[in-house]
Amino acid sequence: MKRFLSLFLAAVLVLSLAACGGTEVPPSPSPPESPASPSEAPEDVSASGPLEEPGSSPAPEPPVLTPAPGVEVRSLLTWKPGDTWVTVPFPVRGGRLLVEVHGREYSKSSVLGLDLEAEELEVSFPFMQGDDPWSNWDLRQVFDEEWAFKTFSGSGYKHAGWTQGGEDYSLPDFFLNEGTLVSLRDRKRYNGCWDWDAQPEKDLLTWTNPEGLWLAAADGSGARLVLTTGQIGQQPAFAQLVEDCKDLPAEMAVTFMSPRLMDGGKTIVVDFDLPGSTPGHIGLAVLDLETGKTTWFAPFSTPLWSRLEYLDDTTIQAGSIQIDVATGETKKGVARHIQVGNPHFVATTGDFSRYFACNKEDGLAVFSPAGQELETVLTSAGYKKLSLCHAVDARRVVCEYETPEEAGLLLVTLPE
Numbered sequence: 001m002k003r004f005l006s007l008f009l010a011a012v013l014v015l016s017l018a019a020c021g022g023t024e025v026p027p028s029p030s031p032p033e034s035p036a037s038p039s040e041a042p043e044d045v046s047a048s049g050p051l052e053e054p055g056s057s058p059a060p061e062p063p064v065l066t067p068a069p070g071v072e073v074r075s076l077l078t079w080k081p082g083d084t085w086v087t088v089p090f091p092v093r094g095g096r097l098l099v100e101v102h103g104r105e106y107s108k109s110s111v112l113g114l115d116l117e118a119e120e121l122e123v124s125f126p127f128m129q130g131d132d133p134w135s136n137w138d139l140r141q142v143f144d145e146e147w148a149f150k151t152f153s154g155s156g157y158k159h160a161g162w163t164q165g166g167e168d169y170s171l172p173d174f175f176l177n178e179g180t181l182v183s184l185r186d187r188k189r190y191n192g193c194w195d196w197d198a199q200p201e202k203d204l205l206t207w208t209n210p211e212g213l214w215l216a217a218a219d220g221s222g223a224r225l226v227l228t229t230g231q232i233g234q235q236p237a238f239a240q241l242v243e244d245c246k247d248l249p250a251e252m253a254v255t256f257m258s259p260r261l262m263d264g265g266k267t268i269v270v271d272f273d274l275p276g277s278t279p280g281h282i283g284l285a286v287l288d289l290e291t292g293k294t295t296w297f298a299p300f301s302t303p304l305w306s307r308l309e310y311l312d313d314t315t316i317q318a319g320s321i322q323i324d325v326a327t328g329e330t331k332k333g334v335a336r337h338i339q340v341g342n343p344h345f346v347a348t349t350g351d352f353s354r355y356f357a358c359n360k361e362d363g364l365a366v367f368s369p370a371g372q373e374l375e376t377v378l379t380s381a382g383y384k385k386l387s388l389c390h391a392v393d394a395r396r397v398v399c400e401y402e403t404p405e406e407a408g409l410l411l412v413t414l415p416e
Helices: 002-017 239-244
Strands: 063-068 072-079 084-088 095-104 108-115 121-126 138-140 146-153 157-163 174-177 180-183 196-199 206-208 212-216 224-228 254-261 267-273 283-288 295-299 308-310 317-319 321-324 329-331 335-337 345-348 355-359 363-366 373-381 383-391 395-400 405-414
Touching: 072 084, 072 095, 072 108, 084 295, 196 254, 206 239, 206 254, 212 254, 212 267, 224 283, 345 383, 355 395
Parallel strands: none
Antiparallel strands: 063 373, 072 405, 084 095, 095 108, 108 121, 138 146, 146 157, 174 180, 196 206, 206 212, 212 224, 254 267, 267 283, 283 295, 308 317, 317 321, 321 329, 335 345, 345 355, 355 363, 355 383, 363 373, 383 395, 395 405
16 A cells, blocks of 8 residues: 555645545456367366467456455446446435436436435436437536435526426526627536526526626526626736736636536635636635625645535535635635545545545555555455545445446445
8 A cells, every 4th residue: 555655645745735235246257168069179188287278378367356354345336338437426415326327328328316225226317308418417416405406508407306306497598788688508618517507496597708707587687797707817816827818819718617606595606717727727706695795716726636516505625625605714724535646536534534545456445634544445456447436424435446347336334
């Protein structure tokens, strides 16, 4: 685990500077050998064993996953490599895990709901069908419901819940700006997220375009520009970048990207950057709709710390900073999920007391916040992929694996 330790210590150093019934998954069996016909059978076999063809190489060893004593490994989902691939869009919430499953055909894509306390699949959600392929959608959690999510596209969203669905929403075609009809059809995606958000139950719609951040009623009426793109360059932390890019075409210049309505619709959080930049975000603006005050943040110090996650309706994880948009309080030097190198991952359980690190060479291990390796959980050999999706809690993690014959998700549980 020397590689784990060195990379983890590097992560801790960057973080301090910047103030994802158990049964072991059996190995895939080697393909059976075809029996030889009588004419092909050797006339004599010596006691030393069967004869080998000159130049033949021994069969590869089957992949092996070895848990430490007391560690349970349970298979949650399996699929054939190449025909199917999956993503886990959100952390586990209330013991429930959502998994996006994509096939070669868009019609085969779906979202599965797995109850980690149960022994089998609990619910399946069909993917939204329409003109847009699944690759143009993004999923967002609905935090004020027990377990619900919305599937956003460029024209609206579908609302799905664990026990029952909610109301769907379609974007209006136009909004009125100073007596002129302006189209809302030409929506864009940044870093996998659409450039709009809506809470029709609160009669709110927000979106971005080269002019800035807009707010309107859910039907598009009463539209007004609440933040202009020019305000980004008025902030000292971003003034030089905006100055350096001032001659770029509008579609390539620094711009507001993907807004999110939070705190019961009282706040808009919107990220901004050059479209297509490596970090994905250079800063955040948090707009209080009741007071009109905007707070600006520059939490993305390096590409390593560029994750932006919405943890609940008032809390965002931006780089190595957690921001409470309701109170304005920030917690620096923390990160719920960190990528260190490739394919090395580190994830925290949420209280930042234990970190899990996982890759196919070293297996799965647990670290303290100071970078001390506490225990080795799994060792692996012969795996093409072994990566960490999410930490469920201090004892359980969900990992993705791939062997030459099989891929899947595992729930790994540490002893108490």
